[in-house]
Amino acid sequence: MRPPLHQRLVDKAVAAITAAVEVYNKPAFAYRAETFATLALNGWELLLKAKVVKDEGNDLKAIRVYQARPTKSGRPSKKLFLKLNRAGNAQTISLGACIVELEKSPAKLHVEVKNNLEALTEIRDNSVHFVTANALLARQAQELSAAAVQNFVVLTKQWFARDLSRSLHVILPLSFIAPASTAESVVVSADESRLIRHLESLAKVPGNAESPFAVAVRLQLKLEKSTLSAAPKVQVTKDPDAVKVTLTEEDVRAQYPWDYRELCKRMAARYSDFKQDGRFHALRKPLLTDERYAKARYLDPGNPKSPKKDFYNPNVLSVFDASYRRV
Template sequence: MKSRSRALFDKSIASGLSAIEVYNKPHFAYREETFSVLLVNSWELLLKARIVQLERNRISSIFEYERRKNSNGELSTKLYRKRNRSGNVITVGLFKSYDLLSSKYGDSIDTRVRSNLEALVEIRDNSIHFFNKDLDLKKKVMEIGAASLKNYAALSKRWFAADLSIYNFFIMPLAFVRDFHTAECVSLNSEERKTLQYIDSLQESTTEDPASDYSLSLEVDFRIRKKSTTGAEVRISNSPNAVPIQLSEEDVMDKYPWDYGNLCAYLKNRYIDFLQNPKYHRIRKALEDDKRYCLERLLDPTNPKSSIKRFYNPNIIREFDKNYTKKA
């Protein structure tokens, strides 16, 4: 049965592929606007899927909560699930999901990803005003969109061990789908001009690193890549008599979603007396020898020379509960 985090991630990929399909159509009048809406949706689902994965597939971890007024007019201490007009539960938005992953769960996300998302959302929010007949704006959307897909692919591989190269996960440069060298002579309206100025300000305040997996904007290039057919093999037991079990990279990331930073962040939020001191390291190191709680794997399973990193199963919390005091 597919996990809830994996189901959300699959929906995220579907939205991203829809965005790419729309953008790459030879003729599509509402190209940039539709692309930005679908890609923002894809990102929001990706971030939510990651939270659910880290929270042991508790879908309530992405619900919005609110305090309600008591009969005396004061706000309640109890938190209630926030609901929309139809009565359905509201879930956290894009940037709240991003902030939760960084602050609560200890996921280290490159700041260029945040800047890129801010630019993409700005394009989405202003899309209703766009005529999009100006070449400068089209080119800017392409650069932001290409970088956003690059960032998305990198985090999908890191969090869900997903190889998106099988989907041709890229947008075609302008010259491939329409005449890049000619454009209608239509001046930018005030909304378009402000959007471009805002994106320019983001680019001026962001330092790009060609060696990084993440970017704010991107010059598009084409390269032929050979799809990898290798997979990581693991044996989830120390017993030499155990039946060997082969796990795909997808299975491994579902079973061991936490890295060291995620583990420490979760423990800090869970206990009143937790410190990263010798006591903690002694407990952790003893548990790392148990394959139920910890697995060592290559950061890049397709590269045997890749560095090794430890990942943790959330069930390790049960052992820490025996040694620390939970918050109220």
């Protein structure tokens, strides 16, 4: 059986954004930022079309372009006709038109997402006027690109229950990040300067610290001297053969700052229909075994049967967003 239209559009959207990430992760690719913006915007347009189509019962007409034709009197006709492209195929609505359509529904985009897409559009449209090797523009493009992928992952999960968090991410090796001194002293042209200021203005939108969306994501590196043998990469795992790494109480609390009372307080302020009822606990309890969202602190760390208290990472809100109505 052929998948529904919205699912096919989502598949194409994921393919486009994945291609964008793969291109961006090629350090020797000279046209990396501009190509990422082009492919990522294509992916976003397909994702928004999928949402519009899904909300309209997979009716293709929801994303087709219709226009009036001049009558014999020269006035526009009351009847609307399907607009065709030069190849004779039906035209579909643009990214901007998708955003306008979603503004009419509860699925309207957050301002951070809209500003991020506008910034990517500016990078694409102005690509003939600047060189992305410029350290300032390269850093801006990098932060906008990381946020575009993050926002895409969040909405794909919210709208279509597709979890891309483990398969889609921007890797960003060291060579992508210009040293701070280089970024501060670079000389820019007038065109570059105007674009830099415009991108900065888009990123200054007042945001909600608890929102899973962002206009740009700041990437920071910390370099420390060490011996090669004492500086392995680490990852949280339950593998008994893995290298053991000890975290201090301060490290854990920094990553999981909310206890149960604080979580409920945050959710009550975030959702209009939140209640501490069976529905809430049915959603919450499975998250306690996922260290992306929660971690238990035991009175006796060596005894799993000892009294414990659960703490939560703010990322847990991205899960509840799919089940509750935002204020």
